[in-house]
Amino acid sequence: MMNVRLNGWQRASLSALGVVLLLSVSARLFDAPGLTGSSTVSTALGFAVPVILAGLGGLVAERAGVFNIGLEGMMIMGTWGAGYLGWHFGPWGALLGGLIGGFLGGALLALAAVTFAVDQTVAGVAINILSVGLVRYLSGIFFDGKGREGDLGTIADSPSVRNFGSKFSIPFIGDWLQTIEDKRWFLLSDLAGTVRGFTIEVAWSSVLLLLLIPAIWYLVWRTPFGLRLRSSGEKPAAAESLGVNVIFTRWMALLISGSLAGLGGAWLVLDSLKYQQGMTANRGYLGLAAMIFGNWMPGLLSIGALLFSFSQSVGFQLGLESRAVIGAVGLSFLLATAWNVAKKRYMPALALGVVSAIVLWFASANETINDAMIKALPFLLTLIVLTVASKRQRPPAASGRPYIKGEAG
Amino acid sequence: MKNLKKTLTPAALALALAFAIASVVLLVSGHNPLTAYRAMWKNFASLDGVVTAVNVGARYYVSAIAVAIALKMNVFNIGTNVQYQVAAMFGAVVGAAIDLPAPLHVAVTLFTAIVAGAIWASLIGILNVTRNVNPVLTGIMLNGVGLSLISYLMQSKWTNFRDPNRPEYGSTRPIPKSGQLPVFKIGDATIQSYVVIAVLVGMAFYLIVYRTRFGFDLRASGGNASAARSSGVNPKRMMMITMLISGACAGLIGMGIVLSANDQLSYGDRFPGMLGFTGIGIALLGRNHPFGVAAAAFLWAALDQGARGLVTVGIPGEIAVILQGSLLFIAVIVYAVWERKTLATIIREAAARTHAAKSQGASA
Numbered sequence A: 001m002m003n004v005r006l007n008g009w010q011r012a013s014l015s016a017l018g019v020v021l022l023l024s025v026s027a028r029l030f031d032a033p034g035l036t037g038s039s040t041v042s043t044a045l046g047f048a049v050p051v052i053l054a055g056l057g058g059l060v061a062e063r064a065g066v067f068n069i070g071l072e073g074m075m076i077m078g079t080w081g082a083g084y085l086g087w088h089f090g091p092w093g094a095l096l097g098g099l100i101g102g103f104l105g106g107a108l109l110a111l112a113a114v115t116f117a118v119d120q121t122v123a124g125v126a127i128n129i130l131s132v133g134l135v136r137y138l139s140g141i142f143f144d145g146k147g148r149e150g151d152l153g154t155i156a157d158s159p160s161v162r163n164f165g166s167k168f169s170i171p172f173i174g175d176w177l178q179t180i181e182d183k184r185w186f187l188l189s190d191l192a193g194t195v196r197g198f199t200i201e202v203a204w205s206s207v208l209l210l211l212l213i214p215a216i217w218y219l220v221w222r223t224p225f226g227l228r229l230r231s232s233g234e235k236p237a238a239a240e241s242l243g244v245n246v247i248f249t250r251w252m253a254l255l256i257s258g259s260l261a262g263l264g265g266a267w268l269v270l271d272s273l274k275y276q277q278g279m280t281a282n283r284g285y286l287g288l289a290a291m292i293f294g295n296w297m298p299g300l301l302s303i304g305a306l307l308f309s310f311s312q313s314v315g316f317q318l319g320l321e322s323r324a325v326i327g328a329v330g331l332s333f334l335l336a337t338a339w340n341v342a343k344k345r346y347m348p349a350l351a352l353g354v355v356s357a358i359v360l361w362f363a364s365a366n367e368t369i370n371d372a373m374i375k376a377l378p379f380l381l382t383l384i385v386l387t388v389a390s391k392r393q394r395p396p397a398a399s400g401r402p403y404i405k406g407e408a409g
Numbered sequence B: 001m002k003n004l005k006k007t008l009t010p011a012a013l014a015l016a017l018a019f020a021i022a023s024v025v026l027l028v029s030g031h032n033p034l035t036a037y038r039a040m041w042k043n044f045a046s047l048d049g050v051v052t053a054v055n056v057g058a059r060y061y062v063s064a065i066a067v068a069i070a071l072k073m074n075v076f077n078i079g080t081n082v083q084y085q086v087a088a089m090f091g092a093v094v095g096a097a098i099d100l101p102a103p104l105h106v107a108v109t110l111f112t113a114i115v116a117g118a119i120w121a122s123l124i125g126i127l128n129v130t131r132n133v134n135p136v137l138t139g140i141m142l143n144g145v146g147l148s149l150i151s152y153l154m155q156s157k158w159t160n161f162r163d164p165n166r167p168e169y170g171s172t173r174p175i176p177k178s179g180q181l182p183v184f185k186i187g188d189a190t191i192q193s194y195v196v197i198a199v200l201v202g203m204a205f206y207l208i209v210y211r212t213r214f215g216f217d218l219r220a221s222g223g224n225a226s227a228a229r230s231s232g233v234n235p236k237r238m239m240m241i242t243m244l245i246s247g248a249c250a251g252l253i254g255m256g257i258v259l260s261a262n263d264q265l266s267y268g269d270r271f272p273g274m275l276g277f278t279g280i281g282i283a284l285l286g287r288n289h290p291f292g293v294a295a296a297a298f299l300w301a302a303l304d305q306g307a308r309g310l311v312t313v314g315i316p317g318e319i320a321v322i323l324q325g326s327l328l329f330i331a332v333i334v335y336a337v338w339e340r341k342t343l344a345t346i347i348r349e350a351a352a353r354t355h356a357a358k359s360q361g362a363s364a
Helices: A008-029 A040-062 A071-115 A119-140 A173-183 A188-199 A205-212 A212-220 A223-233 A237-239 A246-272 A283-293 A296-318 A321-340 A346-365 A369-391 B002-029 B033-044 B045-071 B080-097 B100-132 B136-154 B194-211 B213-221 B223-229 B235-251 B255-259 B275-284 B290-314 B321-363
Strands: B183-186 B189-192
Touching: A008 A188, A008 A296, A008 A321, A040 A071, A040 A173, A040 A188, A040 A205, A040 A223, A040 A246, A040 A283, A040 A296, A071 A119, A071 A205, A071 A246, A071 A283, A119 B275, A119 B321, A173 A188, A205 A212, A205 A246, A205 B235, A212 A223, A212 A246, A223 A237, A223 A246, A223 B235, A223 B321, A237 A246, A246 A283, A246 B045, A283 A296, A283 A369, A283 B136, A296 A321, A321 A346, A321 A369, A369 B100, A369 B136, A369 B321, B002 B033, B002 B290, B033 B045, B033 B290, B045 B080, B045 B189, B045 B194, B045 B235, B045 B255, B045 B275, B080 B100, B080 B136, B080 B235, B080 B255, B080 B275, B100 B136, B100 B213, B100 B235, B100 B255, B189 B194, B194 B213, B194 B235, B194 B255, B194 B290, B213 B223, B213 B235, B223 B235, B275 B290, B275 B321, B290 B321
Parallel strands: none
Antiparallel strands: B183 B189
């Protein structure tokens, strides 16, 4: 029996490779080369950014011991702030505005859930409800009827916001990858398309915000503050007895958490070139799902978010391509069946086999797929992923429990 | 009496603070708070205003109870917001398709909605029990899937889901006379008999939670899960039953709209889509207690009704949403602080009694 121990990053890159392999097989089977094409991938990368940021926000908060279901509300506040400052001061203003909006949301949650030790879920849900009313009221005052002729704000959206002028591309390799992608070699072309999607014509806002993934990893796992943060999330009483100020640490964690979610909101504003009511569309919650899928680690979390946004991006292109995603899901069920057979677990294998047969039959029987079903696909996929991943999760030990100063005695 | 005071004081405190915040927001944005509140009161304090608030409050109440029953065991059923829409759609389809004598027709329709809500909610329970998936996340994902399911069925070729005779509504076929819930005239106002259903739901909630073995286990699991487990409560079974009841209750949320003679009488584009989320706020505000939730639901609906009067004085109606949101936010803080304070008092008093008893024993 092989017994190789892999660290988080190795596991993450291996599973990424596995996903590309799976997709390339499906792209062949269902004749959908666009499935791994650079345009699908680059759209997916864009869609993933706000979900990744929300997930990172959830990660920082929960590693410090606070389950942050208020991320959605913080992101909503971030979109409003980004819309307002972005309208006045351009793209950098939008990023700053998103940060401030989310920061304030994080402060609200910290006030309730850390200082006053309110049940964390309850406080978070309260923030989600409050934020919706707040931004609508603010829009009524600051956006409604304001702006230039032909570009007026309303109660539901802001005047237009300018994005960064250019896009980021890694020089030289673009054409070279394009050549390989066009050859349609199995796996190699798919890899080239994927890499090209990640490296060519990426929005500056995506580049800047994706740099936060390693930054947060460094902060949480390689700094003294990160150590205090994680100890507050695992055993706050012990941390306090060693001189860690748990209340302060959790406050800081929530301020960072909210700011990250708010920056995710700013990305949305820069992408749509204005603030729109309801533009977060549950991405805060999706970030939480990605975080749980990623076992509270930044690398895996990002892959989870990419998986979700990928199925969304495919949905944008409709038709045959979407069928291939469903096919890929069926293939992964087939793999799971084989795995269970190899492990001599026949009952789960039978169940999985039936499911994979149904899914694969569905994918091959339908040339095109209903629009409503495509919208459901990201959610269904996340559900499947959670179903597979949730058994072996290890959340921070003290997550969800309010800490009252002096609990250690 | 002392108990009532203990409950009402923090609620009143939260309400006062929320109005203070809303007043500051109004002042900062250049409006006179008194003008706003007077306009809100004027629009609410009439027979029609109060009756409308009762009709709407009944929906909010059922929605909040659906959430509250799960919260009693510390499970957040965030999926009610789509459970009730899926249920209302199936209820409306069946209600329009069948032809039965009046009371039976209504009963079958309501039963369909209850079952549809329970089935949709049970998915959360099944995934949690078998695969340990977080119920909040399942709820959110199922919300996305459910809305797609609804739009899939409503766009499909099945004319039971999409009435071809009224394409402008984008709705199911109208509910025939025998399937409607009666409405009653009080002066100019019309009260829906759905209010009775809401009251029955509240009574059932009270009986189940406080007067049955199941309710005791439910509260025990919510209070201390591991203690409940070691006293023989099966957490998986509890989870499944709770989600079924919660979903069944959620199935009724929209049925007043679908079945009342003075309302939509079908499920379609104009059906309100946020009643579930509102119910969560109201359940938290009413502290998951049948009477507290009733007061909170009526208050919430009254603020809604009042807000419609703000147009006349040129103040954005969204101030009511700010009032509701900050009321909720402050209320959960005040409740938590208050609870800890009372708990601390109880402990201190008990300690003092023990101390007194000890010194008495020593002197004797």
